[in-house]
Amino acid sequence: MASIKVTPDTLEAAIAEALEQYGDAVFHATEAGLTAAEKILIQNLKADSPEGVTKSFKKGWKGKGKKYKLKRYVGNTVMVPGKKGSIPLSNILEYAENGHPFIRKTFERSIDQMVNAIIDEVKKGT
Numbered sequence: 042m043a044s045i046k047v048t049p050d051t052l053e054a055a056i057a058e059a060l061e062q063y064g065d066a067v068f069h070a071t072e073a074g075l076t077a078a079e080k081i082l083i084q085n086l087k088a089d090s091p092e093g094v095t096k097s098f099k100k101g102w103k104g105k106g107k108k109y110k111l112k113r114y115v116g117n118t119v120m121v122p123g124k125k126g127s128i129p130l131s132n133i134l135e136y137a138e139n140g141h142p143f144i145r146k147t148f149e150r151s152i153d154q155m156v157n158a159i160i161d162e163v164k165k166g167t
Contacts, residue, residue, distance in 0.1 A: 070166025074159030079104040079113040081154045089147045
C-alpha cells in the first residue's frame with residue numbers, strides 16, 4: 042500500500058481501505074493454502090488407498106480446484122457397476138459392510154498437515 046497523507050477527516054476511510062487491501066491479501070493467501078492442503082490430502086489418500094482394488098483407484102483421486110471460494114473438494118473418479126447404475130468405488134470401500142474404510146481416517150490424519158500448509162501460505166502472502 043502506498044503511503045498517503047491522512048488527516049483526521051480521512052482517517053476512517055484510510056483505515057477501511059488498508060483493511061480491505063489486507064483482507065484481499067489474506068483471501069488470496071488462504072486460497073493458495075487451500076490448494077496446498079488439497080494436494081496434501083490427495084497425496085495421503087493415494088498412499089492409503091488399498092492395493093489391488095483396481096490399478097486406477099490410486100490414480101483416481103482428484104480435486105475440483107478453485108471451483109468454490111475458500112473451499113476444496115477431493116474425490117475419486119473410479120466408478121463400478123451397481124444394481125441401478127454406476128457407483129463410486131470409494132463409497133463401497135468406505136461404507137460397505139465388508140468394505141475397507143480408510144478415507145475418513147486419512148482425512149483426520151491429514152488435518153494437521155493441511156492446516157500447517159494453509160498457515161504457511163497465509164504467512165507468505167501477508
